Amino acid sequence: MAPHRSDLWEREDTPPETTPAAPPVPPAPAADAVVLPAIKDAVASGVITGLLLLPLVGFRATESGSGPLTLTYRFGLVAVFALLVAGLRLVLNLTLWRPGRKIRDNRSAGLAALSAKVAPAARPAFFALALLYPLLAVTLSGGLSPSRYWVDLGIYILTYVMLGWGLNIVVGLAGLLDLGYVAFYAVGAYTFALLSTSVPLNAFFDAHVAEGFWASWSFFVCLPMAGILAALWGVILGFPVLRLRGDYLAIVTLAFGEIIRLVLINWVSLTNGGAGISSVPAITFFGVPFNGNDDGFAARFGLDYDSMHRMIFLYFIILGLAALTALVTIRLRKMPVGRAWEALREDEIACRSLGINTTLTKLTAFATGAMFGGFAGAFFAVRVRFVSPESFTFMESAVILAIVVLGGMGSQMGVAAAAILLIGGMEMLRNLSFLKASFLFGPDFDPSLYRMLIFGFAMVAVMVWRPRGLVANRMPTIFLKQRKAVSGALVKEGHG
Amino acid sequence: MDIFLQQLINGLTLGSIYGLIAIGYTMVFGIIGMVNFAHGDVFMVSAFIALICVLLLTTVVGISSIFLVLAITLVVAMAFTGLVSWAIERLAYRPLRGSFRLAPMISAIGMSIFLSNFVQVAQGPRNKPLPPMVPDVIVLMERDGYQVTLAYKQILIMAVTAGLLFGFWWLVQKTPLGRAQRACEQDRKMAALLGINVDRTISLTFVIGAALAAVAGVLYLMYYGVVNFADGFVPGVKAFTAAVLGGIGSLPGAVLGGLLIGLIETFWSAYFSIEYKDVAAFSILVVVLIFMPQGLLGRPEVEKV
Amino acid sequence: MAAASFTPKVPKSWDRDPLLKVDHLSMRFGGLVAVGDVSFRAGRGEVTAVIGPNGAGKTTVFNCITGFYKPSTGRLALMQGGPATMAELDALTAGGRAWAKTAAGATYLLERLPDHKVSSRAKVARTFQNIRLFSGMTVLENLLVAQHMSLTQAGLINPVALLNLPSWRRKQKAALELALYWLDKIGLTARADDPAGDLPYGDQRRLEIARAMCTQPVLLCLDEPAAGLNPRESHELNTLLRAIRTEHQTSILLIEHDMSVVMEISDHVVVLEYGRKIADGAPGDVRNDPKVIASYLGVEDEAEAVAVTGVPA
Structure with missing residues (x-):
């Protein structure tokens, strides 16, 4: 099986859905030639929607106390949805999808031209904005305390930007599909949580260095260790599985991710099981605690104590970590190992014929990606100060992978944009409380339930809309005269 | 010995259900080379459809024969689940066919998230219990107060599975649809040139896979008597494990893999630790893929240079 | 025999x-x-x-x-x-x-x-019957990938390279020169910055040979x-x-x-x-x-x- 080759063929031969209308159809078809099929289509889609929704929306198995389930009926709701779909399709068939209507090709071309213009400025602009973000948040929200939500959101998004960039090395550059990336995130988080709360370690440093030394310095000591351990796990998990190709690799990494989570749940003596590890020490300003005491950060720097100082410091820590990820990746891409990653994604057999040890190359990609995952994990633990297996489900891996694919594999700015869109968007969905207004759905309506529903739907819609992600082009790592973007259609996606 | 026998029965029952789900994975992978991540959730949806149908038939229509109820439920669940799967293929996978390989996978993951949350929203997050169905058992042997039992529903599950598999095997081996399907597996482009409606064949593959998952869903509901919106993921991954263990693309392999996974899981729970039963299943997946990527009955892949 | x-x-x-x-x-x-x-x-x-x-x-x-x-x-x-x-x-x-x-x-x-x-x-270097270029990488990048081995003798992730030290830059320059030599040999210098997948068939064949030659085979x-x-x-x-x-x-x-x-x-x-x-x-x-x-x-x-x-x- 040579999937990438046959896919290439497909691309040439399978015309986009819109072309059937393109051949010599008269410029303006007669009205009933458009309207009748449109009505038929609308009725059909309405009926199908109704049938799809009938069993699970039309009926509801309701618990009534401790008694047996009873059925309640919501046929009205089904009818509303069916009519909505039918109406929408009718409108679309008569307007946007009207046969014979000229499809504007220049839209995607315009988008490409725009992105080409914006691209050089995107990176500096992104970093400048990221640097100034806390300041903006504080000024715009009118003070330190009111900005808490926004700074927290910034930290949250940047964590995913970093995770996306880390996974991008594995998926986007090396073309290895990893569905268990969250395992390395977990390894990092648990490394820091376990080491920092370890009683013997605390006692040892209290006795030999200084009272409370470990609690205040453990993050900075454990951060590299978390990265190294995660990388080590990347090698351990990667070594046996890297012979596998394509979807098999994806499934095995998924299985590994689940195994690690299940072990974290069940190995109670080490990890405290599902209850998790709490009272992870808070971050300090390089040894200076963020508290209201005389030796605290505020007092030392002559500020009024505010718990937001810690948040803002956390923000800059994650920004630094994310920037490190980006810079190392940019550097690695220009080195033989990075070139080998990309070559591996393009054609593994050709790589081997050029003397590249593909196993070793894949392992370095896996380990490097895992290391950044480990860093992010340690950061997660110090931010939330609590770790439990709940935080490391398959959903997390799926979200990170979705960020990478939606961003356009290999493109750092694309990944950052996708992280902002997806994570920011999911966060916005948390604030759907306006739907509780009585004229919409009423106060019983729980909008947070719909968050993941919409998220899943959006993942499908975005893939259908832009299968190659937001930034489909690849930037070469070296050039002789002129740096030209390589069209996404030529870039392979790897099959390992 | 008696525990062994009991676990053997339980394992085969569970394995039948996994096997039925696994066929859906293996067929879709065979024909379009994609892991249909949403298949586990399609199975869960089918169990919910069955739940609604059973409730409707027993409480509203008032049919008292439980076998009649199950028979009607089976047909209804297969039909509606098939429709759901058809719609999924049409909306989430077909527009991506032949494009970037990762796109359908992400789309499938999105669909899986959508389906489980859809059921959560539509039916509520709590477990949905049913009164026990077909509770009778046959006591096979009894020693020191430990009974080895074979429940009627276990017989039913194995019988339905065996019957369906036979019918399904016939469908794939002997009918024009099966021939078209195998042709599409070999070479989609050539099949299209020879006049096979590839789109329809792929759609039908999804529908058939979903219908078998629906059978599994009905049997699952009948066996455990309870279903929850989150019940799709783990059985889905285990069924996929089964498909891989048997050799993905191979139909007998999927069933064999399903039975093996079911047996391993029950024996592991009985003899080692119930907490680590999922770890055992996933570890087997990893070990099989590493040492035998073609699975038990699959054909080895020769690398073309 | x-x-x-x-x-x-x-x-x-x-x-x-x-x-x-x-x-x-x-x-x-x-x-x-x-x-x-x-x-x-x-x-x-x-x-x-x-x-x-x-x-x-x-x-x-x-x-x-x-x-x-x-x-x-x-x-x-x-x-x-x-x-x-x-x-x-x-x-x-x-x-x-x-x-x-x-x-x-x-x-x-x-x-x-x-x-x-x-x-x-x-x-021993080789080419393939069905050309196997890295089609999403530029012509120049293809030739540099081929020099992977001569550039990575000190290990895959080389700190000297990571920090872009002078000794590394010299090596990099030598690699670039070899690539340019072969580009000139196959007459594709003008297309160095184009993706390899965009070249006409005959050029792709010659590029594949040049890429193999960049490994300096016997x-x-x-x-x-x-x-x-x-x-x-x-x-x-x-x-x-x-x-x-x-x-x-x-x-x-x-x-x-x-x-x-x-x-x-x-x-x-x-x-x-x-x-x-x-x-x-x-x-x-x-x-x-x-x-x-x-x-x-x-x-x-x-x-x-x-x-x-x-x-x-």
Whole structure:
């Protein structure tokens, strides 16, 4: 099986859905030639929607106390949805999808031209904005305390930007599909949580260095260790599985991710099981605690104590970590190992014929990606100060992978944009409380339930809309005269 | 010995259900080379459809024969689940066919998230219990107060599975649809040139896979008597494990893999630790893929240079 | 051996100074014998062509030599520097190692090396029948990937490189110069910054050869380099191959169907049919060999073919 080759063929031969209308159809078809099929289509889609929704929306198995389930009926709701779909399709068939209507090709071309213009400025602009973000948040929200939500959101998004960039090395550059990336995130988080709360370690440093030394310095000591351990796990998990190709690799990494989570749940003596590890020490300003005491950060720097100082410091820590990820990746891409990653994604057999040890190359990609995952994990633990297996489900891996694919594999700015869109968007969905207004759905309506529903739907819609992600082009790592973007259609996606 | 026998029965029952789900994975992978991540959730949806149908038939229509109820439920669940799967293929996978390989996978993951949350929203997050169905058992042997039992529903599950598999095997081996399907597996482009409606064949593959998952869903509901919106993921991954263990693309392999996974899981729970039963299943997946990527009955892949 | 009668009394150049000795190579896939007991030599500094009808097992021989297949039986000895003595070769074969230093240089047993080491250690480079360029990378990047091994001697993630220190930049510059040299050789300097997948077919063929040459091989294996080329491109290819042989001390082993290319540039021709060698010699001798003519043009009677070739089909 040579999937990438046959896919290439497909691309040439399978015309986009819109072309059937393109051949010599008269410029303006007669009205009933458009309207009748449109009505038929609308009725059909309405009926199908109704049938799809009938069993699970039309009926509801309701618990009534401790008694047996009873059925309640919501046929009205089904009818509303069916009519909505039918109406929408009718409108679309008569307007946007009207046969014979000229499809504007220049839209995607315009988008490409725009992105080409914006691209050089995107990176500096992104970093400048990221640097100034806390300041903006504080000024715009009118003070330190009111900005808490926004700074927290910034930290949250940047964590995913970093995770996306880390996974991008594995998926986007090396073309290895990893569905268990969250395992390395977990390894990092648990490394820091376990080491920092370890009683013997605390006692040892209290006795030999200084009272409370470990609690205040453990993050900075454990951060590299978390990265190294995660990388080590990347090698351990990667070594046996890297012979596998394509979807098999994806499934095995998924299985590994689940195994690690299940072990974290069940190995109670080490990890405290599902209850998790709490009272992870808070971050300090390089040894200076963020508290209201005389030796605290505020007092030392002559500020009024505010718990937001810690948040803002956390923000800059994650920004630094994310920037490190980006810079190392940019550097690695220009080195033989990075070139080998990309070559591996393009054609593994050709790589081997050029003397590249593909196993070793894949392992370095896996380990490097895992290391950044480990860093992010340690950061997660110090931010939330609590770790439990709940935080490391398959959903997390799926979200990170979705960020990478939606961003356009290999493109750092694309990944950052996708992280902002997806994570920011999911966060916005948390604030759907306006739907509780009585004229919409009423106060019983729980909008947070719909968050993941919409998220899943959006993942499908975005893939259908832009299968190659937001930034489909690849930037070469070296050039002789002129740096030209390589069209996404030529870039392979790897099959390992 | 008696525990062994009991676990053997339980394992085969569970394995039948996994096997039925696994066929859906293996067929879709065979024909379009994609892991249909949403298949586990399609199975869960089918169990919910069955739940609604059973409730409707027993409480509203008032049919008292439980076998009649199950028979009607089976047909209804297969039909509606098939429709759901058809719609999924049409909306989430077909527009991506032949494009970037990762796109359908992400789309499938999105669909899986959508389906489980859809059921959560539509039916509520709590477990949905049913009164026990077909509770009778046959006591096979009894020693020191430990009974080895074979429940009627276990017989039913194995019988339905065996019957369906036979019918399904016939469908794939002997009918024009099966021939078209195998042709599409070999070479989609050539099949299209020879006049096979590839789109329809792929759609039908999804529908058939979903219908078998629906059978599994009905049997699952009948066996455990309870279903929850989150019940799709783990059985889905285990069924996929089964498909891989048997050799993905191979139909007998999927069933064999399903039975093996079911047996391993029950024996592991009985003899080692119930907490680590999922770890055992996933570890087997990893070990099989590493040492035998073609699975038990699959054909080895020769690398073309 | 069937072809023994074809080796004349005067030792041929490829017997005097072989770079590659293929001895009793067999490759079976399940029950199918793709290559059965093939032996030949490729001379140092020469162009050796392997020809034969479709399905004769030429590409299988190539894949064995370049490490992509592990041969079922047989020995593939690559002798860098100069031919190894019989004793040296026997000692190496008897021992478990994949290579040994010899009086003349070093000898590698290719069947014992993993594919990437066939390229990086034994210095055998290859191209593919269906071109395998890194199509999403630029022409220049393709040539730099090929210098992976010479750039990574200090390890895959090299701190000197990570920090962009001067010693690394010198190395990088040398690599770039080699790439530019080959770009110039194949006449693609103007397209250095274009993606390789955008090039016309003939340019892609030459780029693949240049990429292989960037690994600085002692033996370059070309799998049907002229396939699909028009006469002009075919001519350019001949010029390139001749230049490689004369200017770079790189020997060439090629599979080809295009007899004009074979006859024009090769010093030595090996003919395979149904996985067996039926002729071996200078191009002129092979062209007039009745067995070769029979295999290419067909003979009317099966029995006659056996009588002529001595090998039952």
